[in-house]
Amino acid sequence: MPYISLPEGIPGIRGPLSIRPDIAKPLSEFAETLMRGENSLSRGERELIATFVSSLNECFYCEQAHGGVAQHYLQCDTDFIDRVKEDYQSTAISGKLKSLLSIAASVQRGGKHVTETQIEKAKDIGATDREIHDTVLIAAAFCMFNRYVDGLDTWAPRERNFYIDRAKHAAELGYRVETKKEPS
Amino acid sequence: MPYISLPEGIPGIRGPLSIRPDIAKPLSEFAETLMRGENSLSRGERELIATFVSSLNECFYCEQAHGGVAQHYLQCDTDFIDRVKEDYQSTAISGKLKSLLSIAASVQRGGKHVTETQIEKAKDIGATDREIHDTVLIAAAFCMFNRYVDGLDTWAPRERNFYIDRAKHAAELGYRVETKKEPS
Numbered sequence: 001m002p003y004i005s006l007p008e009g010i011p012g013i014r015g016p017l018s019i020r021p022d023i024a025k026p027l028s029e030f031a032e033t034l035m036r037g038e039n040s041l042s043r044g045e046r047e048l049i050a051t052f053v054s055s056l057n058e059c060f061y062c063e064q065a066h067g068g069v070a071q072h073y074l075q076c077d078t079d080f081i082d083r084v085k086e087d088y089q090s091t092a093i094s095g096k097l098k099s100l101l102s103i104a105a106s107v108q109r110g111g112k113h114v115t116e117t118q119i120e121k122a123k124d125i126g127a128t129d130r131e132i133h134d135t136v137l138i139a140a141a142f143c144m145f146n147r148y149v150d151g152l153d154t155w156a157p158r159e160r161n162f163y164i165d166r167a168k169h170a171a172e173l174g175y176r177v178e179t180k181k182e183p184s
Numbered sequence: 185m186p187y188i189s190l191p192e193g194i195p196g197i198r199g200p201l202s203i204r205p206d207i208a209k210p211l212s213e214f215a216e217t218l219m220r221g222e223n224s225l226s227r228g229e230r231e232l233i234a235t236f237v238s239s240l241n242e243c244f245y246c247e248q249a250h251g252g253v254a255q256h257y258l259q260c261d262t263d264f265i266d267r268v269k270e271d272y273q274s275t276a277i278s279g280k281l282k283s284l285l286s287i288a289a290s291v292q293r294g295g296k297h298v299t300e301t302q303i304e305k306a307k308d309i310g311a312t313d314r315e316i317h318d319t320v321l322i323a324a325a326f327c328m329f330n331r332y333v334d335g336l337d338t339w340a341p342r343e344r345n346f347y348i349d350r351a352k353h354a355a356e357l358g359y360r361v362e363t364k365k366e367p368s
Contacts, residue, residue, distance in 0.1 A: 003303045004313035016317060022217050023321070029210035037206060057294060103335075110241060111334025119187045129188035133200060136335040137207070144328035150295025151287075151320040 003153045011156045012061035013149050017177070024177045031175040034138060041131055043171075044073030045097055046138055048084060049104050053139045055085040056108045059146035061156035066142075068167035078164065095125045100135040107139035187337045195340045196245035197333050201361070208361045215359040218322060225315055227355075228257030229281055230322055232268060233288050237323045239269040240292045243330035245340035250326075252351035262348065279309045284319040291323035 006015040017024035035046050047070035054062035067081045074080070083091050088101050099122035106113035114136070122132055149156075157163075190199040201208035219230050231254035238246035251265045258264070267275050272285050283306035290297040298320070306316055333340075341347075 003298070003300070004316055016321075020317070022221060023214070026210045026213035026217060030207070030214060033206050033210060059295065107331050107335045111243065111331040111336075114187070114335045114337070116187070132188055133204070133336065137200075137332055140328040140331035140335060143331055144324040147291050147295040147324035147327055148321055151291045151298045151324060152295075152317065153298070 001153070002155060003151075006152075006154065008155075012065060012154050013145060015154045016148065016152055021177070028175045028177040031141070034134065034141060036174055039130075039134065040128065041100075041134060042073065044070055045100075046134070047073055048081075048093075048097070049101065049135060049138045050142050051081065052085055052088065052101055053104050053108050053142040054146050056105060057143065057146040057150075059142075059150050060158075061149050061154065062142060062146050064156075064160055064163040065170070068163035069171050071164065072167040072171050078160070096122070096127050096131075099125050099127060100131065103132065103135050104139035107136055108143060111136075111140070185337070186339060187335075190336075190338065192339075196249060196338055197329060199338045200332065200336055205361070212359045212361040215325070218318065218325060220358055223314075223318065224312065225284075225318060226257065228254055229284075230318070231257055232265075232277075232281070233285065233319060233322045234326050235265065236269055236272065236285055237288055237292050237326040238330050240289060241327065241330040241334075243326075243334050244342075245333050245338065246326060246330050248340070248344055248347040249354070252347035253355050255348065256351040256355050262344070280306070280311050280315075283309050283311060284315065287316065287319050288323035291320055292327060295320075295324070 002015065004016075007018055010018050017027065035050065036043055039046065041049075047066050051063060051067040051070050054066060063085075067078075067085075071078060071081050080091070084093065084101075088098060093101075099118070103114055103118050103122060106115070106118060119132060127135075186199065188200075191202055194202050201211065219234065220227055223230065225233075231250050235247060235251040235254050238250060247269075251262075251269075255262060255265050264275070268277065268285075272282060277285075283302070287298055287302050287306060290299070290302060303316060311319075
């Protein structure tokens with residue numbers, strides 16, 4: 001049972017946002033711009049950063065919902081998503097993405113945990129200022145989304161396939177609330 | 185020196201937002217709605233929650249900037265703001281606000297740290313669902329803002345009076361970027 005009265009059957013963040021359209025509008029526009037706007041980081045890479053941070057925050061809904069979308073964009077399997085969450089250094093992702101995930105992990109612990117060495121390493125391997133900016137902001141944003149979802153104890157389906165099955169449709173709809181209908 | 189190239193002399197979150205108007209617009213609209221929109225929690229109370237969370241995250245810029253604005257709205261002195269950050273239970277704020285600050289402190293640690301007992305206590309003392317929702321989201325949002333500010337190692341003036349002196353003007357301007365000019 002969520003801590004506040006929410007409409008039944010709307011999973012995760014969509015529950016509280018459904019009762020607060022005034023908040024949902026700018027917040028979904030922010031997510032759309034950050035996660036899906038024009039960017040040298042692909043949508044799949046950005047969703048992977050979001051999934052990784054949500055996993056570190058142990059937010060089941062965000063981890064599964066964004067993991068499903070990352071899997072859809074990257075055209076990979078569930079095992080690959082799990083391996084990135086568990087030990088991204090041992091996966092076949094680019095060195096640049098590894099350096100960005102390292103920064104994201106520091107942001108998850110707290111902004112001050114990011115070190116000059118991490119930033120230098122990312123720049124040396126080709127990360128741009130904008131990619132570093134977006135990585136820090138994506139990681140920070142999911143520290144918000146994860147806390148919003150779990151701090152209200154929102155409901156979420158426990159079956160992983162729920163998220164994988166809806167990912168394609170979710171990716172087509174995007175994050176803007178105005179244009180979105182519940183895919184399930 | 186910030187980790188990425190930012191215009192000099194623009195403090196805290198305003199630095200990175202100044203180079204990303206596409207992000208600044210929805211994010212500032214979100215802050216305006218959450219922190220200054222119509223609400224049974226006063227603007228001062230909401231800024232106090234933001235200041236408290238920023239203090240727990242040890243984000244100097246946000247702690248000072250929002251502490252200054254809270255002080256302006258609440259027409260209190262700097263000592264009062266400090267006492268709330270250090271030991272809010274011993275201050276003269278309402279029991280309801282104390283119960284909400286307790287929830288905010290849990291959200292700062294992570295969404296799952298909020299307990300049913302905390303929520304029940306807040307409801308028993310008169311907190312509405314909406315006030316609990318907004319407290320959780322304000323605390324979560326500042327876990328994002330604090331990480332964004334510190335994760336990029338942004339510049340901020342160290343003199344506390346800088347923030348106190350600009351608070352009145354900052355409160356008049358609000359958070360929307362379109363209508364805002366730097367107050368200093």
